[in-house]
Amino acid sequence: MSLKAKDINENTSWKDLTLGCAIFEPMTSAAVNTGNWRTMKPSFNEEKCKQCLLCVPVCPDCAIPVKDGKRTDFDFYFCKGCGICYKVCPFGAIEFKIDDKKEV
Amino acid sequence: MGIRERLSGNEAIAIAFKQINPDVMGAFPITPSTEIPQYFSQYVANGEVDTEFIAVESEHSAMSTCIGASAAGARAVTATSSAGLALMWELLSVAASARLPITLACVNRALTGPININCDHSDSMGARDTGWIQLYSENNQEAYDNMLQAMRIGENSKVMLPVMVCQDGFITSHAIENIELLETEKVKDFVGEYRPENYLLKKENPVSVGAYATAAYYIEAKRAQAQAMINAKEVILEVAAEFEKVTGRKYGFFEEYMMEDAEEAIVVIGSTAGTAKEAVRIMREEGKKVGLIKIRVLRPFPMKELAAALSHVKSVAVMDKAESFSACGGPLFAEVRSALYDCKTRPLMINYIYGLGGRDVTVENIQYAFESLKEIKTSGEAGETYRYLGVRE
Numbered sequence: 169m170s171l172k173a174k175d176i177n178e179n180t181s182w183k184d185l186t187l188g189c190a191i192f193e194p195m196t197s198a199a200v201n202t203g204n205w206r207t208m209k210p211s212f213n214e215e216k217c218k219q220c221l222l223c224v225p226v227c228p229d230c231a232i233p234v235k236d237g238k239r240t241d242f243d244f245y246f247c248k249g250c251g252i253c254y255k256v257c258p259f260g261a262i263e264f265k266i267d268d269k270k271e272v
Numbered sequence: 273m274g275i276r277e278r279l280s281g282n283e284a285i286a287i288a289f290k291q292i293n294p295d296v297m298g299a300f301p302i303t304p305s306t307e308i309p310q311y312f313s314q315y316v317a318n319g320e321v322d323t324e325f326i327a328v329e330s331e332h333s334a335m336s337t338c339i340g341a342s343a344a345g346a347r348a349v350t351a352t353s354s355a356g357l358a359l360m361w362e363l364l365s366v367a368a369s370a371r372l373p374i375t376l377a378c379v380n381r382a383l384t385g386p387i388n389i390n391c392d393h394s395d396s397m398g399a400r401d402t403g404w405i406q407l408y409s410e411n412n413q414e415a416y417d418n419m420l421q422a423m424r425i426g427e428n429s430k431v432m433l434p435v436m437v438c439q440d441g442f443i444t445s446h447a448i449e450n451i452e453l454l455e456t457e458k459v460k461d462f463v464g465e466y467r468p469e470n471y472l473l474k475k476e477n478p479v480s481v482g483a484y485a486t487a488a489y490y491i492e493a494k495r496a497q498a499q500a501m502i503n504a505k506e507v508i509l510e511v512a513a514e515f516e517k518v519t520g521r522k523y524g525f526f527e528e529y530m531m532e533d534a535e536e537a538i539v540v541i542g543s544t545a546g547t548a549k550e551a552v553r554i555m556r557e558e559g560k561k562v563g564l565i566k567i568r569v570l571r572p573f574p575m576k577e578l579a580a581a582l583s584h585v586k587s588v589a590v591m592d593k594a595e596s597f598s599a600c601g602g603p604l605f606a607e608v609r610s611a612l613y614d615c616k617t618r619p620l621m622i623n624y625i626y627g628l629g630g631r632d633v634t635v636e637n638i639q640y641a642f643e644s645l646k647e648i649k650t651s652g653e654a655g656e657t658y659r660y661l662g663v664r665e
């Protein structure tokens with residue numbers, strides 16, 4: 169009953185869970201791949217992008233990283249493929265298709 | 273020697289709480305448990321305890337308050353009955369699965385409907401599978417004694433589960449009887465301080481409580497919780513043995529009354545045991561080999577111990593002060609009968625649903641149940657196993 173969340177995985181015995189599944193570290197959600205829930209997938213066309221950043225705040229999952237004031241490619245470890253960014257982009261810089269490869 | 277007093281069951285619990293001086297009480301009034309927070313809030317107002325009394329707008333919030341307080345590292349208590357316990361339902365499971373050793377004084381009252389304020393066990397029987405340890409009391413003395421033992425059991429590091437101490441509404445909660453209290457210093461010595469290993473307010477080791485568990489973890493979490501309940505059996509007996517050293521009063525999983533050579537026995541919970549003991553005493557004087565088992569610990573369920581105590585008996589009536597609407601008997605019947613399944617020789621067994629909604633149970637009712645057991649023993653046939661006692665046909 170002493171393991172930390174980062175050491176607990178799908179092979180961990182019930183004997184090694186923390187008491188009442190208490191969690192002793194911050195930000196454990198960062199370690200969980202939720203991008204694999206995705207069925208649709210956005211793709212970023214950097215050439216068409218005007219860096220207006222309208223897409224960034226509407227993403228419910230913070231899956232559009234911004235570096236030095238510019239958006240970069242999607243963070244597919246967390247992107248759920250909801251398509252909101254695709255709807256919002258005024259410049260057609262985001263394509264939205266079925267995620268057949270399921271790459272993360 | 274202790275302090276001789278005469279108190280109602282509710283007063284006994286309020287005084288136990290006063291002597292224990294818990295950190296937090298979150299409570300909402302409901303008949304017949306109202307007096308417990310009522311008396312206790314007077315102790316708070318008089319400065320007789322250091323407890324933070326949190327007056328809430330519902331039992332859902334009362335249990336939520338206890339959960340928050342317990343997770344923060346406090347010793348938290350509450351009291352409720354009937355619909356109040358029902359409104360706590362969701363949180364009862366949260367408390368148990370988060371492994372928070374909260375203590376709840378349950379003053380048993382029928383669940384609605386029809387609306388009824390009197391005693392039966394439908395409230396706590398409904399909560400029996402929420403992961404709480406359940407101790408039942410026959411009278412004010414046992415309610416007090418169980419409460420003094422509750423925290424030692426729940427807070428044990430091998431257990432870490434919430435504990436419900438049940439007594440019968442009005443019959444026990446409002447009737448004034450003689451009682452022997454333990455001196456407050458001895459109570460404090462016995463119960464001790466609550467020192468959890470980790471808690472929200474421990475700044476060296478911040479913790480999140482109540483996290484989400486996906487299908488990959490949930491069943492492991494439940495298995496760990498089940499182990500805590502298994503471990504509780506040993507701890508309950510250890511605490512009882514220590515309690516006996518301090519008070520001279522003996523407790524186990526259940527009490528056996530005139531069981532040594534009994535051929536017919538009833539299994540009962542709560543105040544009815546007092547009436548039933550009188551029936552047994554009278555029938556013993558008439559030379560009848562009758563006996564009684566009174567369940568004190570329902571969760572964890574003392575399956576093997578009950579089987580050993582009942583296997584030599586010829587016929588048994590399990591008394592349920594609650595319906596389960598299974599169409600074949602009450603909850604205690606189902607579990608006691610299942611406990612006997614592994615025995616090579618086992619008694620014929622019937623169920624009596626009795627005393628619902630405060631229906632008085634008399635010595636004659638119990639004698640009637642024993643007479644039926646005698647007929648069953650003689651004929652060798654249990655006949656209809658799902659029966660009602662004292663109902664108008």
Ligand code: SF4
Binds near residue numbers: 220257258260
């Ligand atoms: S909304 Fe479209 S154009 Fe604006 S930053 Fe996002 S991708 Fe680029």
Ligand code: SF4
Binds near residue numbers: 229230246250251
């Ligand atoms: S598809 Fe949805 S989750 Fe993915 S980046 Fe766009 S807005 Fe965010």
